[in-house]
């Protein structure tokens with residue numbers, strides 16, 4: 001089955017076969033500050049999303065919802081999302097003169113890290129696959145801006161062109177003023193959830209890594225309580241300033257907002273070109289240039305971190321080889337430096353076979369040993385049993401797919417869930433046979449920092 005290229009199934013529509021169809025129109029607009037597109041529509045709070053890739057090539061901001069694809073308890077979630085997306089697109093009229101990825105109808109959302117683990121109260125607002133199509137979307141693609149308007153009509157209506165024009169002009173007439181950010185929301189409490197227990201579990205896991213199981217990623221949570229309600233706009237702005245070379249994302253769902261700044265790409269698909277990333281192995285940044293390089297060199301030469309990294313490379317390579325005609329992967333890692341941390345990094349390039357899709361790749365890759373472990377099934381069983389945490393959307397694929405099947409998903413780490421005046425933030429690390437419990441604990445503390453700072457809880 002091919003993705004829609006903007007076809008209207010006119011005959012079926014005329015026969016009244018469909019009870020609803022999507023009308024979508026794209027216009028090019030004068031570039032302006034993209035964040036204002038998010039911040040200016042505070043009346044849509046709870047129904048917005050934000051996405052920016054590390055190179056700022058593709059920025060997508062959605063407001064409103066015209067279609068939700070929420071799937072729970074499904075054996076093959078990824079394929080279920082793909083099928084629902086294709087079915088939805090089949091009854092559509094797309095008016096798009098611009099041949100760019102990420103322009104026109106886009107499905108945005110994320111998956112639960114492990115749908116097999118029982119959901120707790122914390123994540124009750126999110127489905128295992130939590131996706132939606134916005135009503136309005138700003139796409140900034142290599143500096144050019146486009147506005148997509150999507151409308152789902154219940155009835156077949158010959159006036160759809162006129163109706164979408166009206167929706168568009170109402171949108172431009174609408175004046176919403178940005179609420180000023182509230183600076184200095186005081187942090188009242190910071191609770192390390194099961195901190196000591198986490199160390200205990202890590203100790204036990206390390207002692208049991210000599211057999212088939214080689215690596216397990218264990219994560220923990222920190223709950224922050226602030227005096228006033230946390231403003232997504234403020235946190236986004238902070239993340240954009242402080243973590244600009246990361247994927248910056250926000251997904252609002254009512255009073256919840258899952259937000260973060262992840263350095264880790266899961267997969268990007270542009271035509272038949274696909275990219276993935278192996279990211280595992282960590283060390284702090286240095287306080288000056290010399291110290292920073294010294295730490296980087298130490299990380300590159302460190303056996304424990306190289307082993308931790310290599311499991312990821314081996315697994316991603318073999319997953320990519322299953323669906324690609326060609327896979328390119330460097331023989332040794334380099335360094336990726338973020339504000340608070342540096343990682344071992346191996347980029348992966350591939351040429352996807354025509355019959356394969358973005359969702360298929362996600363299905364094969366998630367969870368990589370960077371977030372699950374190795375071998376995958378055993379590691380997942382261990383996490384399910386031992387980890388005292390419902391990861392929800394943390395550590396899972398989050399991103400977007402457009403109507404032609406192109407798109408990008410990050411691994412949603414360095415993230416947190418905002419709930420009014422409180423937030424849970426999450427961090428994990430790769431446990432291998434020669435892991436040291438205290439060092440791993442410190443590594444997770446370092447990974448909390450970007451979100452702590454962005455929320456306003458720590459400098």
Ligand SMILES: C=C(O[C@@H]1C=C(C(=O)O)C=C[C@H]1O)C(=O)O
Nearest residue numbers: 280281282370413427428429430
């Ligand atoms: C699990 C996280 O990060 C992952 C674990 C890493 C490690 O253990 O060295 C490094 C990068 C990520 O793949 C996290 O940030 O929560």
Ligand SMILES: [Mg+2]
Nearest residue numbers: 281282429430
């Ligand atoms: Mg590590």
